[in-house]
Amino acid sequence: MSTDTLLAIVEPLLTWYRQNARILPWREEPTPYRVWISEIMLQQTRVEAVKPYFARFLEALPTVPALAQAPEQQLMKLWEGLGYYSRARNLQRAARVMVEQFDGTLPPDYESLLKLPGIGPYTAGAIASIAYGIPVPAVDGNVLRVVMRLIAGWDDIADPNVKRDVAQRMARVLPKDCPGDFNQAMMELGATVCVPGGEPKCLVCPLNALCEGYRQGVARELPIKAKKKARRVEERTVFLLVCDGELGIRRRPTTGLLAGMWELPSAEGKRNLEGSMEQLQEWGVQPQEVKLMPAAKHIFSHVEWHMTGYWVDLKARPEGFTWVGRETLQQEYALPSAFRAYLEAFTK
Missing domain, CATH: 3.90.79.10 (Nucleoside Triphosphate Pyrophosphohydrolase)
Structure with missing residues (x-):
């Protein structure tokens, strides 16, 4: 699928998203801090499970300085049950850098965000685009799945080169006036319609007329991902x-x-x-x-x-x-x- 063809998904995807987006607490007030906390919590964790944690965390630690100064025991208690506790520790490490270097705020710059502890390309892209309107892609598992089905791509999405290629494709079609909406729309489509682990809901997908995977009847078989080693x-x-x-x-x-x-x-x-x-x-x-x-x-x-x-x-x-x-x-x-x-x- 060419860049021109991918450009064709922008308008129908945004229209669908604005009509069907789930109401989520971090979307209602997408400040940089709220977007950051939600994105870190959502790693490896279901949306419904995150909601009460997000509310409790923001009530206890509403700002970057409050997070930077929180006693470890309080931070760990707020995170209890979410798992992957290194995420919470990296949150605090990053908050302390922000206090020291950025006046207690998240820097409005993709490259600066990328240098903070616990923030990789996807999270930096999500914060930059959603909170600051910076036109950079945010490619997570949902986006990889949607794109590989759209283009009928059979490359292994566990390969970093494939992820980079998808990010470059998304960067070329990202609308400059609403990059946050577009990135969230791609994630939303992957989470609710172009779903993993089963039959994608192709008949209600706003992009089915543009999807090579659907046209070829192979959407369910995609994407390809190398199996992890046994635990x-x-x-x-x-x-x-x-x-x-x-x-x-x-x-x-x-x-x-x-x-x-x-x-x-x-x-x-x-x-x-x-x-x-x-x-x-x-x-x-x-x-x-x-x-x-x-x-x-x-x-x-x-x-x-x-x-x-x-x-x-x-x-x-x-x-x-x-x-x-x-x-x-x-x-x-x-x-x-x-x-x-x-x-x-x-x-x-």
Whole structure:
């Protein structure tokens, strides 16, 4: 499909978007800060799941300086349940750069945005075009899928060269007077009509008359993406250390998976009762009673945890752990959702 043909999608796409765009809180007031926070939250997370997090985050930290100054524990609590916690840390790192270099605001420049922690080409393009009206493309998975179906392209979208080619195509057709609307329209079409993982809704698509994938009957087969490597499975044993209604938690190491997060004490491998007692003794824990809990599983992007859990009642609190009650745990401490199945047994 030539650039001229891609130019033909602009008007019907914008007309469709202005009539059908979902009402979303970050669209109602697209300030640079709100656009930035929403785009980072929406990475790897569904729109409906993000809405309450977005509202709570903006209420607690309404500005770049407020985010830059937020205590880590508050930031992690606000992010609890969204996963990929490095996103939250990068938000704060970027906010601190903005305070130091840009008077506490997001710079109105694509290249400057791109240099901030946690902001890549897509996010920089989204902020620049939506919040500042700068005519740069924003190419995410939705846009890649729409374009490859439009042009009936069989190249692997996991290839960075293919993504660059799509970005260049979009840059050539991007309307200069409303780049934010166009970028959002492409994303919206991919999210609601030209959908992944099933039959695209070609009969109601505003671009079906211009779509090579539809004309050739291959839209469902596109785009092509190389399969990811299989996730590594790790066995872990998780302990709920409970003493007088308080739970023992601790910090994870500052590097690696879930770096620096609070966690339920855990150990590598699937431990039987004897092996679990040895681990508890190594930590200086003297159990009064140890009860096996149901197995649980949690999937990260590249690792899958298969967990064995033990409820451990104690007479005394050993050193090396932070002890918190149910209310304090729920209000102040952020623990990764990997431990949710076991935390619910304590908090219910």
